[in-house]
Amino acid sequence: MSVIKSANSILVIGILALFLAHCTSVSINGSDSNNTTMPAETTAPVTATPQVSPSASTKPSATQSLTYTEFIQEMGELGRMLAVRERETYAGYCIVEPGKREAVIAFTANAEEAGQRYLQGQPYEGLVRVETADYPLALLEANLRDEINRIINLGFNGVGGGVDECQNRIVISVPSIAEVEAALQTADSPLPDYVEFLEEIIVEE
Numbered sequence: 001m002s003v004i005k006s007a008n009s010i011l012v013i014g015i016l017a018l019f020l021a022h023c024t025s026v027s028i029n030g031s032d033s034n035n036t037t038m039p040a041e042t043t044a045p046v047t048a049t050p051q052v053s054p055s056a057s058t059k060p061s062a063t064q065s066l067t068y069t070e071f072i073q074e075m076g077e078l079g080r081m082l083a084v085r086e087r088e089t090y091a092g093y094c095i096v097e098p099g100k101r102e103a104v105i106a107f108t109a110n111a112e113e114a115g116q117r118y119l120q121g122q123p124y125e126g127l128v129r130v131e132t133a134d135y136p137l138a139l140l141e142a143n144l145r146d147e148i149n150r151i152i153n154l155g156f157n158g159v160g161g162g163v164d165e166c167q168n169r170i171v172i173s174v175p176s177i178a179e180v181e182a183a184l185q186t187a188d189s190p191l192p193d194y195v196e197f198l199e200e201i202i203v204e205e
Contacts, residue, residue: 066123071101074124078105083137086114091133092140092165106133106168133168135194140170147195148172154183158200173200 066074075093082090082105091106105128107114115130140163147170151159156179161172174180177197184191 066101066127068099068101071103071124071127074122075103075128078118078122078124082118087138088136089114090137091135091168092137092163093128094166101127103128104131104166105129106131106165108133108136135168137163137165140168140194143192143194144170147191150189150191151180154180154187154189156180156183164196167196168194170195171198172196173198175200 072095075095079093082093086107089107089109091108093103093105096102096104101124103124105115105118107130109132111130111132115128119125119128119130144161144163148159148161151172151174156174158175159172161170163169164171172195174197177199180197
């Protein structure tokens, strides 16, 4: 009996040891599994910080940097060039208002085409407009002296004149417009349409 009990005791102890060993192994495996299985690491997307470039200095355009004095000089040079190259149709230029960079150039034909050809790309391009006029500047200048002499030959003194490019006319200053017109009518000497009179005011001291 004692031998059987001993054998049984040994058997029970062995089974218990095997059971405990098995439980420990599961526990360890479970512990290892829990400890080593980590959630996937998520990396937050990196947003590139935009580069803020320093504001570029705004360079003034050629038109903006053109002073009034330079503008007048440029227009004078343009007028002289057009008087030669476009003699048949160029009617002159006019500064619209003294002190302001605004001008008009005129032609008797193909005004827009001629204006674009000479203004495009120039520093004063946006400051000059183009118009059509009746008489070429060359015609007015050529007849200026003859028209002044016409009035002088009628017996008037103090007569002067010039070409008004803004009005596209010859303007003659006289002591009395009424007297000059009467004398012209008497002499049957009508004036061309491009001649106008300006009465000179004489201030007596």
